[in-house]
Amino acid sequence: xxxxxxxxxxxxxxxxxxxxxxxxxxxxxxxxxxxxxxxxxxxxxxxxxxxxxxxxxxxxxxxxxxxxxxxxxxxxxxxxxxxxxxxxxxxxxxxxxxxxxxxxxxxxxxxxxxxxxxxxxxxxxxxxxxxxxxxxxxxxxxxxxxxxxxxxxxxxxxxxxxxxxxxxxxxxxxxxxxxxxxxxxxxxxxxxxxxxxxxxxxxxxxxxxxxxxxxxxxxxxxxxxxxxxxxxxxxxxxxxxxxxxxxxxxxxxxxxxxxxxxxxxxxxxxxxxxxxxxxxxxxxxxxxxxxxxxxxxxxxxxxxxx
Numbered sequence: 271x272x273x274x275x276x277x278x279x280x281x282x283x284x285x286x287x288x289x290x291x292x293x294x295x296x297x298x299x300x301x302x303x304x305x306x307x308x309x310x311x312x313x314x315x316x317x318x319x320x321x322x323x324x325x326x327x328x329x330x331x332x333x334x335x336x337x338x339x340x341x342x343x344x345x346x347x348x349x350x351x352x353x354x355x356x357x358x359x360x361x362x363x364x365x366x367x368x369x370x371x372x373x374x375x376x377x378x379x380x381x382x383x384x385x386x387x388x389x390x391x392x393x394x395x396x397x398x399x400x401x402x403x404x405x406x407x408x409x410x411x412x413x414x415x416x417x418x419x420x421x422x423x424x425x426x427x428x429x430x431x432x433x434x435x436x437x438x439x440x441x442x443x444x445x446x447x448x449x450x451x452x453x454x455x456x457x458x459x460x461x462x463x464x465x466x467x468x469x470x471x472x473x474x475x476x477x478x479x480x481x482x483x484x485x486x487x488x489x490x491x492x493x494x495x496x497x498x499x500x501x502x503x504x505x506x507x508x509x510x511x512x513x514x515x516x517x518x519x520x521x522x523x524x525x526x527x528x529x530x531x532x533x534x535x536x537x538x539x540x541x542x543x544x545x546x547x548x549x550x551x552x553x554x555x556x557x558x559x560x561x562x563x564x565x566x567x568x569x570x571x572x573x574x575x576x
Contacts (some may be wrong), residue, residue: 271296271449272317272418276326279312279473286312287473289326294451294468296417299444301464301481302453305561309473310453311349314422317451318347330418331449342371342414348407348421356396360387360406363395367413381409386435400427408436418449425459437463457554461485469557471564481553488556493529495522496545503541507532520544 272294279287287309294300304310315321317328319335327334330345338344354363364378382388385405390398398406404427411419424440425433440463444450451468454460460467460481467484469477477484497503500522504514512526524532529548536543551559 271332272328272330272420272451274313274317274326274328277313277316277323277328278325279309279316279321280324285473287316287323287470290470290473290475291326292468292475292478294449295466296449297444297447298465299440299450299452299463300466300468301460302451302468302470303457303460303557304470304476305564306455307472308470308561308564310470311422312473313470314347314349314420314451314453317420318345318349320349330420340371340414342367342373342416344414344416345418345420346411346414346416347419348404348411348424350407350422352403352407354395354403354406356394358395359392360395360398360409361391363406364409364413367410371414373414377413377415381412384412384439385409386432401429401432404428405432408439416448419443419451421450421452423454424452425454425456433459457552457557461553469560471561476560476564485551485553485556488551488559492549492551493524493527493532494545494547494549495524495532495543496520497522497536497541497543499541502539503532503536506535506539506541523549 275291277287277290278285290313302310312321316323317330317335335341335345361378361382364381365375368378382391385408387402387405387409390402395406404424408424411421424436428436437459440450440452452464464481466480467477495503498520500516500520503522507514507524507527512524515523517523529546533543533546
């Protein structure tokens with residue numbers, strides 16, 4: 271289990287993380303999401319004792335990371351996959367890490383095979399592609415067979431086969447009862463991999479919920495209605511908490527009530543409906559809606575021309 275309690279981090283007069291509290295439970299893949307500059311990397315570094323919080327504290331497996339006598343066997347982390355001496359081979363890099371914790375050679379061979387690096391194990395890392403470097407970083411994170419994994423953008427640089435592999439791996443590790451925290455900017459991949467979400471913006475907690483509930487709440491009460499009598503239907507549906515906008519002369523977007531109520535109301539008053547469709551948001555759209563005001567950098571397409 272990972273626990274963050276009132277984590278705050280300041281660099282001079284700039285506060286990067288503010289009173290951030292959340293818990294990552296074992297047995298599930300938790301996605302750690304946020305726009306660029308949200309404080310995700312700083313938070314992960316505080317979880318791993320690489321940055322000291324200005325206030326608050328974090329524990330992994332019930333204690334601070336630095337207090338674990340053999341941290342590789344408790345927590346596997348991937349923050350910067352290229353933090354490897356370029357002159358070393360993948361095998362010797364992992365052997366050196368294993369030596370610090372008395373991890374047997376057989377485990378090195380196992381993670382090389384697990385990550386698909388056996389055939390390149392004796393090549394120097396400086397010749398590795400971005401995807402191979404990612405696989406080596408994941409192999410290092412798995413080396414101690416840890417109960418907890420903290421991975422920052424693990425699919426970065428992986429080809430489609432590699433993305434499917436890491437998705438399957440993370441789910442299987444969680445199914446074994448391990449705690450898995452994964453950050454990513456790929457919402458489509460998080461929708462397929464994560465079950466729970468911790469979302470931050472400008473260093474503050476925005477959401478701590480399941481993927482299913484997050485998407486459902488984002489789309490709740492939004493129904494597309496196509497009718498030749500929009501004015502009549504608007505009048506019939508008018509009620510406190512109901513918001514209706516006209517997308518086209520015959521298309522309404524209705525929030526605050528459900529498709530069943532709209533359909534029954536229309537039928538009771540003889541209003542024909544050509545379409546009645548509850549809108550289902552994607553994780554990407556739900557995330558964009560939540561973080562729209564939390565972006566550190568924004569871009570426009572005003573300069574685009576066709």
